Amino acid sequence: MPRFRSAFLPSPIKGEGFFDRYAARLALAPTAVVAAVFLYGFAGWTGWISLTNSTLLPRNDFAGLAQYAKLWSNPRWLVAYGNLFIYGVCFIGFCVAIGLSLAILLDRRVRGEGLWRAIYLYPLAISFVVTGTAWRWIMDPTMGLQAAVQGWGWSGFSFDWLNDPNRAIYALVIAGVWQSSGFVMAVFLAALRGIDDEIVKAARIDGAPTWKIYAFILVPMLRPAFLTVIVLLAVAVLRNFDLVVVLTGGGPGYASDLPSRFMYDMGFRRDQLALGAASAVIMFATFLAIILPYLASELRRPR
Amino acid sequence: MRRLLLYALLAGTALLFLAPLYVMLVTSLKPLAQIRAGAIFALPDAPSLAAWAKAWSGACVGASCGGLEPYYANSALIAAPSVALSVLIGAVNGYALTKWRFRGAELFFAALLLGVFVPFQTILIPMARTLAALGLFGSLWGLILVHIVYGLPVTTLLFRNFYLGVPDDIVRAARLDGAGFFAAFRYVILPLSLPMLAVAAILQFTGIWNDFLFGVVFSSPGSAPVTVALNNIAGSNFGAKEYNVDMAAALLTALPTLFVYVLSGRYFVRGLGAGAVRG
Structure with missing residues (x-):
């Protein structure tokens, strides 16, 4: 459980009416209803549907864990869930590596920092649908990057990942990293700027070279930022739907499918409501496994 | 020398980040004939806004062709x-x-x-x-x-x-x-x-x-x-x-x-x- 703020409850003020004494609670009531119904209620509802045999419409025939058995013996789901980890590890790894490197470079008091930052961050303002559309065009084998490089004289150059079942998932990684590493840079740069200058000065007096100061002093001090970044990127991996739909369509076949797309397909296009709900429950469970330890540690962190 | 390397790294990465936007922009200004030649980084021979006009008001979304x-x-x-x-x-x-x-x-x-x-x-x-x-x-x-x-x-x-x-x-x-x-x-x-x-x-x-x-x-x-x-x-x-x-x-x-x-x-x-x- 998070540690709750030492409850400082202001004493009522004389002359305030009934409404004002309960005003805060009344003002929060709509949001409370939203949270209770649209978040927790709906999550429970999805859970219930996953325990039935619903196909096109929800039915209330209890079927136990039949859908989960079906799910975990469905080859497409196994690929999609496995891809979550392949995509997740590569995406988070490259984002952190590139984001941290850029943050350190920018931290070296460079000229035109604002401009550099604006360039690394702009993909974040663009929707994944636009990103996917652009990268699908760039990765087009007959007219895209492959053709351009071959045209420059390197005739053996091959870059046809979208049509390669073993590589399509890495095509998603490229587009995802392009879009998100600026975010990682921004978080790390802010964290680096938050470190007391005296620490760096002391290390310099001891004669430590710059790279050692970063590797052994500053980067280890970024631990909280690492935690935040990794958790937020992991959540983004789980939520990734737009990019896979637009860039690869889960293909070739279902080689680059992800759980979010599987769920949408089963729930909304193939009349497999209960199976879709079961996949949503697994996604939710995966989400809780990531987010609950993080929220607990964040809320407990001393201010 | 170290500074030069630093700026080279920053600029190289910036180019990679800007490349997709550049490719989108030049592609949108080219006629299809030039696009089929397969040089996505080439500048348009005869820049034209025809594709923009079509995307805005003529491209087909499903059955209706009223653009975006x-x-x-x-x-x-x-x-x-x-x-x-x-x-x-x-x-x-x-x-x-x-x-x-x-x-x-x-x-x-x-x-x-x-x-x-x-x-x-x-x-x-x-x-x-x-x-x-x-x-x-x-x-x-x-x-x-x-x-x-x-x-x-x-x-x-x-x-x-x-x-x-x-x-x-x-x-x-x-x-x-x-x-x-x-x-x-x-x-x-x-x-x-x-x-x-x-x-x-x-x-x-x-x-x-x-x-x-x-x-x-x-x-x-x-x-x-x-x-x-x-x-x-x-x-x-x-x-x-x-x-x-x-x-x-x-x-x-x-x-x-x-x-x-x-x-x-x-x-x-x-x-x-x-x-x-x-x-």
């Missing part, structure tokens, strides 16, 4: 009320949670936090059923409702964290002067909140304009947002692919959020930190 324009309008009609209401309610929530602290406020906040990050697949099926029951499925109103509802956790989080840094005494003094809950908010808190209102509005606008999941699940052909229309244009496999029109449509879709980003970079970056929860 009507869907642009849909996205704007969805975004305006969704942004305004989710930001305003979030501000009141944050104010109530920090300046009128009551028993259970922290528990309430912790419960709401989950909604900031939850994968929406968890709620899609019940939401679709509920919208259908309300007669809102496939309408702009349905999408507006969905965006407000699932925008509240993050706007509440932003304003709660912001108001934690505002001294409680300001509100207390206003209350001693006889100001009630809403009067203290309107005349004392709201004027202090302009930067955070900008941050929250930009974050919400970017998120809602760029949304694809809710759009694709809850809209009908007539109420589809621009991202869904773009995917329809660029993803269709009927007839000859017009890559220049696809790229023009993609750029048109990206323009509003890019514009907001360029105008307000500082606020945009602050909103990104929203995920960093802090207790």
